[in-house]
Amino acid sequence: MKITDVRAHHIRIPYDAGPASFRQGASAISALDMVIVEVSTDAGLTGWGDAFAYVCPKTSCMAVTEMIAPQARGLEVPDASGIPAVMEQIQRNLHLFGRYGITMFAISALDIALWDLAGKVKGVPLHQLIGGARRTTIPAYASLMRIGNAGHIASECKKAIKLGYSAIKLHETTIPAVTAAREAIGPGVPLMVDMNCPLDGPAAIQFARDCKQAAPLFLEEPVWPPEDFATLADVRREGRLDIAAGENACTVHQFRQMMSAGAVSHAQPSVIKVGGVTEFLKVAVLADEFGVKVIPHSPYFGPGFLATLHLMAIRDEGLIEVFFMKRPACLWGDRIDVDANGHVAVPQGEGLGYEPDRDVMETYRVA
Structure with missing residues (x-):
């Protein structure tokens, strides 16, 4: 063929x-x-x-x-x-x-x-080709786009929790924003903070220390440039918070540099950016060797999201990222919607599992 x-x-x-x-x-x-x-x-x-x-x-x-x-x-x-x-x-x-x-x-x-x-x-479904599914559903976290206003942030966080999401990720760069989110969701819900690479090392260390009382699960990409793994490691060590990165990393080779530097506690390969399923699997193996958790970048709704579900299904733990938004249509109908328990079902059809709605x-x- x-x-x-x-x-x-x-x-x-x-x-x-x-x-x-x-x-x-x-x-x-x-x-x-x-x-x-x-x-x-x-x-x-x-x-x-x-x-x-x-x-x-x-x-x-x-x-x-x-x-x-x-x-x-x-x-x-x-x-x-x-x-x-x-x-x-x-x-x-x-x-x-x-x-x-x-x-x-x-x-x-x-x-x-x-x-x-x-x-x-x-x-057979993709997950059977790459090791076999250990989970049939994957817990989802609500990935909020940048809002800025503390009141609106609190409102959106509460809305996401009511809809069943098990965790929240912000795209914010201020302490009031992080504090507002934590106060809105309470102490028991994981909160992640994606900063999109805005700070130098000293500023990122200070930010990590200042937001520690809000107990974020991790800070994501606090440092510019994203490939400055030495500085990212400094922030992780001196800021005394877990650090996530990887959506901007190139192939497994750059992930190895990142992990060897001690820069991250959570690796975030993005299957539609890193080199596909093949490269994602290499990164996951490497992460396991280094004792780094895998929490992929996946705020998209195409075939890459289906692939990510399969890739997470073969792991015992880990969340999937879902953009918190309403959309009038989806290529897969309602089959990748987050259920009332905050999970997304892993496709069981051949290959990726679903055919897009033409x-x-x-x-x-x-x-």
């Missing part, structure tokens, strides 16, 4: 995040941009992948079209054991274009699609 075509679909689904907003530069984002990658074969089977694309969907699409499709067309579809070697070669072929960013986002999409195909060929794709397609 050979790959006959690789096609990138730009899908944009609007959302309502209440008082929250997310900004990149001067532009407010009011929709979820996804680049869904369709890998067709001469046997009629289709694999689905996902390339990270928050503010660069056209660029991610072009990377798939110009870099990935020529590498993949005519490729004999490997079985599960053969995928790592195929992806290693593609990484080597494309390394001139960078080992992170758009190139790796596009590579991630192909890798996820190959694993989807491997499951479909064998007639009517939804057409309704929200960006030409």
